[in-house]
Amino acid sequence: MNLSQKSQRTVNAGAASVGKPPLPRPAPIGRRERRTAETRIRLFRSALQLIAERGLSMVTVGDITEAADVGKGTFFNYFASKDHVLGVMAEIQLGKVREAAAMADEGTRPIRDVMHRLVLRLAEEPGRSPSLARAFISSFLSSEEVRAVIRQHMQEGRRTIAKLVAAGQELGEIDGGLKKDKVAIQLLQAVMGTVLLWSLHERPGLESWIEDTFEHFWRSVAVSGNEQEP
Amino acid sequence: MNLSQKSQRTVNAGAASVGKPPLPRPAPIGRRERRTAETRIRLFRSALQLIAERGLSMVTVGDITEAADVGKGTFFNYFASKDHVLGVMAEIQLGKVREAAAMADEGTRPIRDVMHRLVLRLAEEPGRSPSLARAFISSFLSSEEVRAVIRQHMQEGRRTIAKLVAAGQELGEIDGGLKKDKVAIQLLQAVMGTVLLWSLHERPGLESWIEDTFEHFWRSVAVSGNEQEP
Numbered sequence: 074m075n076l077s078q079k080s081q082r083t084v085n086a087g088a089a090s091v092g093k094p095p096l097p098r099p100a101p102i103g104r105r106e107r108r109t110a111e112t113r114i115r116l117f118r119s120a121l122q123l124i125a126e127r128g129l130s131m132v133t134v135g136d137i138t139e140a141a142d143v144g145k146g147t148f149f150n151y152f153a154s155k156d157h158v159l160g161v162m163a164e165i166q167l168g169k170v171r172e173a174a175a176m177a178d179e180g181t182r183p184i185r186d187v188m189h190r191l192v193l194r195l196a197e198e199p200g201r202s203p204s205l206a207r208a209f210i211s212s213f214l215s216s217e218e219v220r221a222v223i224r225q226h227m228q229e230g231r232r233t234i235a236k237l238v239a240a241g242q243e244l245g246e247i248d249g250g251l252k253k254d255k256v257a258i259q260l261l262q263a264v265m266g267t268v269l270l271w272s273l274h275e276r277p278g279l280e281s282w283i284e285d286t287f288e289h290f291w292r293s294v295a296v297s298g299n300e301q302e303p
Numbered sequence: 304m305n306l307s308q309k310s311q312r313t314v315n316a317g318a319a320s321v322g323k324p325p326l327p328r329p330a331p332i333g334r335r336e337r338r339t340a341e342t343r344i345r346l347f348r349s350a351l352q353l354i355a356e357r358g359l360s361m362v363t364v365g366d367i368t369e370a371a372d373v374g375k376g377t378f379f380n381y382f383a384s385k386d387h388v389l390g391v392m393a394e395i396q397l398g399k400v401r402e403a404a405a406m407a408d409e410g411t412r413p414i415r416d417v418m419h420r421l422v423l424r425l426a427e428e429p430g431r432s433p434s435l436a437r438a439f440i441s442s443f444l445s446s447e448e449v450r451a452v453i454r455q456h457m458q459e460g461r462r463t464i465a466k467l468v469a470a471g472q473e474l475g476e477i478d479g480g481l482k483k484d485k486v487a488i489q490l491l492q493a494v495m496g497t498v499l500l501w502s503l504h505e506r507p508g509l510e511s512w513i514e515d516t517f518e519h520f521w522r523s524v525a526v527s528g529n530e531q532e533p
Contacts, residue, residue, distance in 0.1 A: 207444040211531040213503060224503055258500065259519045266496025269487065273443060273454055282488075289489045292522035
């Protein structure tokens with residue numbers, strides 16, 4: 074599976090799961106809902122591309138609808154503002170956390186691998202460009218309405234990551250003396266801090282920054298003698 | 304020394320040190336420079352207070368100059384825009400890093416204590432209100448000009464923290480196998496990620512979030528058996 078197929082799958086999973094219970098895979102949906110979801114995703118992807126190229130302040134709703142090939146009024150059926158488009162990011166990131174939980178449930182890979190893969194996946198979209206990463210963070214900060222959406226998704230994300238931590242503790246990979254909820258918060262903070270600092274410095278790529286961050290994170294939580302990659 | 308006196312001292316140290324070599328204490332300056340620095344700090348403190356109360360977008364330059372009791376035109380002798388006022392934060396934070404370096408040079412306290420105190424001090428200003436913390440982060444992201452100032456201060460901050468790490472390695476507190484520059488980046492990322500996540504959740508106070516963050520950070524870098532508070 075190549076990168077673009079992977080992203081597409083995640084975007085669809087994220088969009089389809091809005092307002093549904095936290096299943097790793099969404100239930101099948103009807104044609105109309107599918108078309109609605111497709112338009113929403115097309116608008117999101119067009120916005121992402123333009124913001125990555127130009128920065129949030131240089132992109133209008135008209136630019137986004139033109140790139141997505143839909144009428145300008147259509148935009149407001151899906152999103153209250155430009156900032157709200159970036160709120161979709163929270164859904165996409167939550168989709169990746171659910172994927173990680175599903176992978177942990179399979180029980181075929183060490184939790185270290187599952188969490189390592191998760192942080193790399195979380196860095197994928199913001200890592201496309203520093204300008205895009207800054208736009209994501211700005212949208213977090215912009216309005217109480219957007220923040221409420223992000224907070225809600227992030228709470229589910231925290232709970233799901235805490236379950237990964239508990240699984241790692243049961244398997245003897247993660248120090249059993251640590252509180253799983255606090256470890257989950259540390260992981261989220263580490264990813265967000267990395268994206269923020271990288272978006273100021275811009276080089277090298279976010280991937281190499283996030284590798285260092287994961288190594289640092291894992292050293293802190295691993296049971297003694299289990300810090301290194303197996 | 305109470306909190307307000309401490310903050311005042313830091314603000315003055317930060318402002319006086321602009322463009323000067325990284326001394327822990329600024330050299331004496333003339334009356335005119337002192338008055339200029341005082342006006343600049345008064346504008347900064349007024350802006351901080353208003354932004355903490357209302358949020359950045361609800362504060363005008365006129366509000367700031369009125370609160371600081373100076374003419375509106377005066378503002379632009381000191382700052383290019385509202386966002387640039389928050390650029391002063393980078394100076395203030397750098398002043399705290401220099402203080403930590405001076406404390407480490409004295410050699411009377413463990414490096415763990417010096418770094419612990421540093422992260423608590425770094426969280427002081429953004430911790431005054433979630434709205435203020437969001438304004439700080441927004442100002443980081445706003446313009447290439449502001450980012451350039453912040454990058455420059457942050458580079459000096461990174462180098463200075465890396466020296467703290469090296470001192471901790473020499474004293475046998477920090478794992479000698481770690482790269483000091485990478486550890487410095489992890490500390491900055493951890494603080495920034497904590498401020499960002501806290502500013503979304505808003506409670507409890509930033510101080511308790513930052514305590515957890517420091518504990519997590521120290522576990523990752525301490526030599527084995529030295530993870531706990533002495």
